[in-house]
Every structure is written in C-alpha cells, then in structure tokens.
Amino acid sequence: xxxxLRKQRIxxxxxxxxxxxxxxxxxxxxxxxxxxxxxxxxxxxxPGEPSEWVGVGNYIRALNDPVxxxxxxNTFMYTLVTVPGQLILALIVALLMNYITxxxxxxxxxxxxxxxxxxxxxxxxxxxxFQSPKGIINHILMNVLHLIAEPIxxxxxxxxxxxxxxxxxxxxxxxxxxxxxxxxxxSIPQELYEAAAIDGANAWQRLIKxxxxxxxxTLVFLSVILMIGGFNVFISVVLxxxxxxxxxxxxxxxxxxxxxxxxxxxxYGGATAFILAAIIITLSFIQIRFFRRPVGD
Amino acid sequence: xxxxxxxTSLITAGLVALALLVTACAQPTPQVIEKPVVVEKEVPVTxxxxxxxxxxxxxxxxxxISFWHAYxxxxxNLFEDTLIPKFEAAHPNVTVESVQVPYNDFRRKLLxxxxxxxxxxxxxxxxxxxxxxxxxxxxxxxxxxxxxxxEYADAVFPGPLETNFAxxxxxxxxxxxxxxxxxxxxxxxxxxxxxxxxxxxxxFLAACKKIKALGEDKYCFADGGTYAWAVNPWIWxxxxxxxxxxxxTATGYLNGPQTKAAYEFLKNLIDxxxxxxxxxxxxxxxxxxTWGGFGNDEIAMILEGPWFPTIFGTEKEYSLSLMPAGPxxxxxxxxxxxxxxxxQSQHKEEAAEFIRFMLSEDSQVAMASVGxxxxxxxxxxxxxxxxxxxxxxxxxxxxTARARTPHPNFTKIEEIYTLAGSAYxxxxxSFEDLFNPAVEEINALLAP
Numbered sequence: 001x002x003x004x005l006r007k008q009r010i011x012x013x014x015x016x017x018x019x020x021x022x023x024x025x026x027x028x029x030x031x032x033x034x035x036x037x038x039x040x041x042x043x044x045x046x047p048g049e050p051s052e053w054v055g056v057g058n059y060i061r062a063l064n065d066p067v068x069x070x071x072x073x074n075t076f077m078y079t080l081v082t083v084p085g086q087l088i089l090a091l092i093v094a095l096l097m098n099y100i101t102x103x104x105x106x107x108x109x110x111x112x113x114x115x116x117x118x119x120x121x122x123x124x125x126x127x128x129x130f131q132s133p134k135g136i137i138n139h140i141l142m143n144v145l146h147l148i149a150e151p152i153x154x155x156x157x158x159x160x161x162x163x164x165x166x167x168x169x170x171x172x173x174x175x176x177x178x179x180x181x182x183x184x185x186x187s188i189p190q191e192l193y194e195a196a197a198i199d200g201a202n203a204w205q206r207l208i209k210x211x212x213x214x215x216x217x218t219l220v221f222l223s224v225i226l227m228i229g230g231f232n233v234f235i236s237v238v239l240x241x242x243x244x245x246x247x248x249x250x251x252x253x254x255x256x257x258x259x260x261x262x263x264x265x266x267x268y269g270g271a272t273a274f275i276l277a278a279i280i281i282t283l284s285f286i287q288i289r290f291f292r293r294p295v296g297d
Numbered sequence: 298x299x300x301x302x303x304x305t306s307l308i309t310a311g312l313v314a315l316a317l318l319v320t321a322c323a324q325p326t327p328q329v330i331e332k333p334v335v336v337e338k339e340v341p342v343t344x345x346x347x348x349x350x351x352x353x354x355x356x357x358x359x360x361x362i363s364f365w366h367a368y369x370x371x372x373x374n375l376f377e378d379t380l381i382p383k384f385e386a387a388h389p390n391v392t393v394e395s396v397q398v399p400y401n402d403f404r405r406k407l408l409x410x411x412x413x414x415x416x417x418x419x420x421x422x423x424x425x426x427x428x429x430x431x432x433x434x435x436x437x438x439x440x441x442x443x444x445x446x447x448e449y450a451d452a453v454f455p456g457p458l459e460t461n462f463a464x465x466x467x468x469x470x471x472x473x474x475x476x477x478x479x480x481x482x483x484x485x486x487x488x489x490x491x492x493x494x495x496x497x498x499x500x501f502l503a504a505c506k507k508i509k510a511l512g513e514d515k516y517c518f519a520d521g522g523t524y525a526w527a528v529n530p531w532i533w534x535x536x537x538x539x540x541x542x543x544x545x546t547a548t549g550y551l552n553g554p555q556t557k558a559a560y561e562f563l564k565n566l567i568d569x570x571x572x573x574x575x576x577x578x579x580x581x582x583x584x585x586x587t588w589g590g591f592g593n594d595e596i597a598m599i600l601e602g603p604w605f606p607t608i609f610g611t612e613k614e615y616s617l618s619l620m621p622a623g624p625x626x627x628x629x630x631x632x633x634x635x636x637x638x639x640x641q642s643q644h645k646e647e648a649a650e651f652i653r654f655m656l657s658e659d660s661q662v663a664m665a666s667v668g669x670x671x672x673x674x675x676x677x678x679x680x681x682x683x684x685x686x687x688x689x690x691x692x693x694x695x696x697t698a699r700a701r702t703p704h705p706n707f708t709k710i711e712e713i714y715t716l717a718g719s720a721y722x723x724x725x726x727s728f729e730d731l732f733n734p735a736v737e738e739i740n741a742l743l744a745p
Contacts, residue, residue, distance in 0.1 A: 044433070045412040045433075046411060046435055047411075047412065047413075047414045049434055156574070156577070245577070245723070246716055246719055246720055246725075261405045261408060262708060263709055
C-alpha cells in the first residue's frame with residue numbers, strides 16, 4: 001500500500017477532524033437548516049403531524065409586526081452602546097495593564113472574573129441591584145451621592161430599563177476585550193516607542209500614531225465579535241425584564257423565544273431568527289470590508 | 298516498522314472517531330427495570346414442564362411510567378414517599394418515575410420533549426394548558442381510553458372538570474383545584490382601626506383609605522400584573538367577562554361597561570396610592586415580593602390560594618376571607634391542575650391506572666394534608682376526611698369562582714388583554730383605544 005506522504009497527512013487530518021466535524025454538522029448545521037425549513041411553515045411540533053406551508057408568510061408577518069420593530073431597535077441600540085463601551089474600556093484597561101509591572105496577574109484575574117461568571121447569576125444580581133425603591137443603586141444615587149431626589153423605577157420604563165442591561169453587558173465584556181487587546185499590545189515592537197520618544201512624541205501621540213494603527217486588526221476582530229455578541233443579547237433581557245413593560249424591552253432573540261416557546265409558533269420564531277441572522281451577516285461583512293485595510297495605509 | 302506504526306495510529310484515530318460518533322448519536326437507554334421471572338416449581342419430566350409453564354400466566358413485563366409535576370417540596374415529599382410506594386405495591390410491575398419541573402420552565406421543557414418524541418407518560422398540568430395540548434393532538438382523549446371515565450367525571454367538581462374539555466373530548470381529569478381568596482394583614486388592619494376583612498368593594502375602598510393614612514409607603518393591596526389570574530376576579534365581580542359563555546366573541550364583554558368599570562376601579566386604586574404600582578408591570582423579573590411586603594407590614598391585602606398558609610408559615614397573623622363582592626358577587630378565579638396523558642406514552646393502560654389511583658379518595662385526602670385542595674365532591678361534604686377548618690373558605694369561594702377562558706388559544710388571548718390592561722393602568726391611552734383593538738385581535742383567535 002503506497003500512499004504519498006501528502007495524502008497520508010490529509011487522511012490523518014480528516015480522521016482527526018471527523019468527530020468534531022460530525023458533531024458540528026449534527027448540532028450546529030442541521031438545526032440551522034431545520035430552522036430555515038420550519039420558518040416557511042405553520043409548524044406543528046407534534047412529530048409526524050402535518051405542518052402547513054406558508055411560504056414567506058412568516059417573514060412578511062415579522063416585517064409588519066410592531067414588536068419586531070421595537071425588538072430590532074432595542075437590539076441595535078444595545079449593540080451601539082455596548083460595543084464601543086466594551087472596546088474603549090477594555091482598551092484603557094489593557095493599556096494600563098501593559099504599563100504596570102507589578103500585580104498585573106492579580107488585576108488581570110480581577111478584570112477577567114466577570115467574563116467567567118454565569119450570565120444567569122449576574123443578571124439576577126443586577127436585577128436586585130436596580131430594584132426600586134429599595135435597590136442598592138437607588139440607595140447610592142439618592143442617599144450617598146445625592147444625585148437624585150426620588151428613587152428611579154428602573155424597570156418601569158424602557159428607557160431606564162436598558163441601563164442595567166447595557167451596564168451588565170459592558171461590565172461582563174471588558175475582561176475578554178482586555179485580554180485580546182493585551183496580546184496585541186505585547187506584540188508591538190518596543191523600538192517604535194523608543195524611536196518616537198526620541199523624536200519627541202508624547203504619550204497621546206504614541207497612542208494615536210503607533211499603538212492604534214498597529215492593533216487595528218485586533219480592533220476589527222473585536223468589534224465584529226462584540227457586534228455579533230451584541231445582536232445576540234438574550235439571557236440578560238429575559239432574566240431582567242422578560243421583555244416588559246409592555247414588550248418595550250424585547251430584543252430579537254427574546255421575542256423569538258417568546259413566540260416559539262410560549263406560543264409554540266416555531267415557524268414565526270424561525271423567521272425572526274433568520275431576519276436577525278441576515279442582519280448580522282450583512283453588518284459583519286461591511287465591517288470587515290471597510291475597516292480591514294492593511295496596516296500602514 | 299514506520300509504516301506499521303502509521304497504520305496503528307491510523308486505526309486508533311479511526312476508532313476514537315467512531316467511538317465519539319457512536320456516543321453522540323446513541324439513543325438514551327430507556328429506563329426499564331428488569332426483574333427476572335423465576336418459576337419455582339420442580340418438575341420431573343419434560344412433557345410435564347410444558348404443561349406447568351403454560352399453566353402459570355407470565356407476570357406482566359415491568360414498565361416505568363414517568364410523571365412530571367411542579368409540586369412544592371412538601372407536596373413532592375409526600376407524593377414520593379407515601380403515594381408512589383403505595384401505588385407500586387399495588388402494581389408490582391409498574392415503577393413510577395417522579396420528575397419535578399419548576400413551573401416557569403414547565404411548558405418549555407414539555408414542548409421540547411414533545412417535539413423530540415420523548416414526552417412523559419403523564420403530567421400534572423396547569424388547567425389553562427390542557428385545551429391547547431388537547432387541540433394540538435398531543436394528549437390522549439381519556440373519555441375514549443378509559444371505559445370508566447364517566448364514573449370519575451361524575452365524582453369531581455364540574456368547574457375543574459370543564460377545564461379538560463376541548464374539541465369534543467375530555468383530555469384529562471382534574472387532580473387538584475384552588476382559587477384565590479382575600480388574605481388580610483391583621484396587624485395593619487388593627488393599626489388602621491379596621492374591624493375586619495372587607496366584604497364588598499365599598500368596604501374594600503373604605504379600608505384602603507384608612508390603610509393609606511398609615512403612611513405613604515403603606516399599600517392597601519398588591520398584585521403581580523394584569524394577567525388573567527390577577528384581573529379576572531375583579532372583572533367578574535364587577536359583572537364583566539372576557540368572552541361570551543360560548544367563547545365565540547369578546548365584543549361587548551372584554552370591552553363592555555362592567556369590564557371597563559373593573560379596570561377603572563383598579564386604575565383608581567393606583568391613582569389614589571392604594572395599590573402597589575407593581576400591577577402595572579415592569580418591575581423587573583424578580584417582581585415585587587408581595588409576600589415579603591405583606592410580612593413586613595407594607596401591604597395590607599393580597600389574593601392568594603390554599604398553598605399560602607403552608608408556605609407562608611405561622612409567624613404572622615392574618616385572616617382569610619372571600620373576594621370582596623362587587624355588583625355580580627364575590628367571584629374569584631379557579632386554578633389548579635389536571636392530570637393528562639400523552640399520545641406518545643407507551644404504557645397507556647398503566648398510566649390510566651395511575652390516574653385512577655391519584656383520584657382515589659385516599660390519595661386525594663393525603664395530598665390535601667399538604668395544601669392540595671381535593672377535587673372529589675364527596676370530600677367537600679361535612680364529616681369528610683379533610684381539614685375543613687383549613688379548606689372551608691376555599692370551598693366556600695369555589696362555589697362562585699370561575700375558570701379562565703378554556704380555549705386552545707388562551708395563552709395568546711391572555712397576553713393581548715394583559716398588555717392592554719397594563720397600558721391602561723399606566724395611563725397611556727383610553728380604555729376604548731386600548732380594548733377595542735384588543736377585542737378585535739381576540740375575536741380573530743376565538744374564530745374556529
């Protein structure tokens with residue numbers, strides 16, 4: 001049996017990839033395709049029972065649904081607030097980490113801790129922090145900082161209800177962004193900074209002219225990943241407001257879940273999921289296309 | 298040598314891949330308890346063996362039936378430690394697997410298992426879900442499966458029984474029932490100088506005025522939202538309704554003058570500061586802890602069911618009374634659970650046997666001792682085996698309490714008027730602007 005070394009290598013690679021690939025096909029690709037199929041039906045969840053074909057009916061219904069519009073707007077707003085929030089704060093923390101020499105492991109651990117805590121636990125925690133009138137945030141704002149005269153009923157209105165949700169999203173994401181930024185910062189050659197210092201560049205100029213351009217690929221990568229994460233906001237909304245009051249804090253995924261699992265409307269839920277997927281794919285494509293110019297342009 | 302080594306690692310890699318694949322795709326092994334059948338009789342010759350073996354009927358093969366419920370700890374302990382062993386002793390070939398599923402996750406878990414073809418044999422279902430599951434084709438029509446169905450139907454209260462009816466069949470039998478009665482905080486009532494629980498809406502309002510005088514952060518009444526369980530008692534007591542008696546239209550009912558009066562009454566309670574604003578919705582998912590507020594003397598009255606005394610404890614003094622009577626009387630809402638069987642069950646006869654067992658007088662009396670109000674008419678009679686001091690007020694309230702719209706689309710219908718009610722109590726639009734469109738939407742869902 002004479003197999004060329006190259007073919008042998010490919011065969012090995014394939015055999016080792018096979019389990020992972022099969023799991024991926026079964027648990028990721030198959031559900032996606034199945035959901036796509038379901039989104040064209042008035043789907044009956046009982047196995048073997050016929051489902052009614054409705055074509056693009058579910059998609060048209062979603063586009064005319066006022067709650068879908070609210071959910072889309074909320075999802076966009078959440079992403080617009082949390083992505084820059086996480087990027088800026090993570091970068092600041094990473095720059096600080098990059099400069100300190102003592103205790104950096106300790107601080108890295110502290111900042112990374114929110115990343116590894118459970119979404120469920122911290123969502124419930126934020127829910128308690130922002131309770132009204134007797135939550136601790138209201139207490140601090142009112143009795144310690146004297147910024148407000150009356151306790152804020154955070155969850156009574158959509159505008160204030162998103163503050164805890166967004167704060168949670170940013171707080172939980174900083175650590176991960178910091179680690180990625182830190183890796184990029186460590187890879188910048190020290191000589192560049194030394195040369196710039198000799199030329200008289202101050203810290204701000206070094207940041208703008210050297211650091212930021214050189215970590216741009218990381219910045220693009222992070223912003224794409226964080227944007228996808230932002231559009232997929234779900235657990236915090238479901239656990240903090242459950243979409244209320246009056247469905248005004250629904251986001252795309254919470255509304256999809258509500259339709260599918262509370263009303264058994266899996267066809268409609270599938271359609272909203274694919275509308276969101278289409279938006280995410282388009283935006284990611286635009287982001288990568290426009291921001292990923294080679295370093296030095 | 299090298300080639301051989303390559304071949305060995307190639308085979309190993311392949312085996313690992315295969316093992317992972319097999320594990321990933323393996324079907325969960327059904328939990329069947331094998332009990333060997335032993336024929337203990339010595340027989341001398343082969344010809345006689347045949348005779349003997351055929352003469353002894355083989356015991357039925359062992360089966361496991363699964364039963365999902367959302368019993369509280371106390372209820373579950375009694376169910377698992379007393380009732381199940383009793384049933385299993387009487388049916389040695391049947392094992393009952395008790396699965397506690399938290400109420401909030403129940404529907405979703407169940408739907409996932411139905412879609413996956415692995416529904417439990419039986420569940421203790423919230424009464425409001427039964428018509429939906431029945432119409433969906435997920436349940437077994439018990440009036441078809443059980444030849445003695447009528448005996449059981451005649452033995453239980455008619456109100457809870459009706460919650461099982463949809464599309465011309467009974468899809469379950471009531472297991473336990475409950476309703477909401479008024480719970481009043483004795484300390485707050487005494488502090489406000491109110492003699493006793495209000496019997497009418499007028500007395501309720503008068504009491505609220507006195508309670509508010511105790512302080513700005515004292516509330517006369519609180520409830521968790523504008524869903525059916527909370528608002529229907531007020532709507533019915535005011536003489537309004539959600540739909541006509543045949544569940545064909547909401548026009549003139551949900552947007553009728555009596556229903557409007559009920560919502561105006563609730564809105565007035567909020568505007569006066571009598572009602573905790575939690576009813577408007579949007580208090581976060583943790584919600585207002587009405588029991589906590591009641592215990593801390595911040596809330597003077599709540600509507601609660603028969604589980605309240607056993608869970609709330611005896612630290613605080615309170616009294617139970619009927620829902621305050623409106624123009625139509627003191628009408629409360631019926632809750633409770635039905636026991637239903639799934640089409641996917643492989644052991645329908647055994648499951649039916651378990652239903653009979655759970656509806657027996659002994660089982661009903663046993664569950665009553667931990668707060669599950671029985672459904673057998675005979676147990677409401679004087680001299681029955683249940684603690685009538687405890688259940689008396691709930692049995693009294695049961696005479697006028699009503700069930701929420703038993704319709705396959707109830708979940709959607711309820712969301713529509715929950716949202717309209719919440720918007721109205723928040724003062725976002727007039728009653729007509731909110732409820733006329735809601736009625737149109739509900740009518741579309743009621744249409745056959």
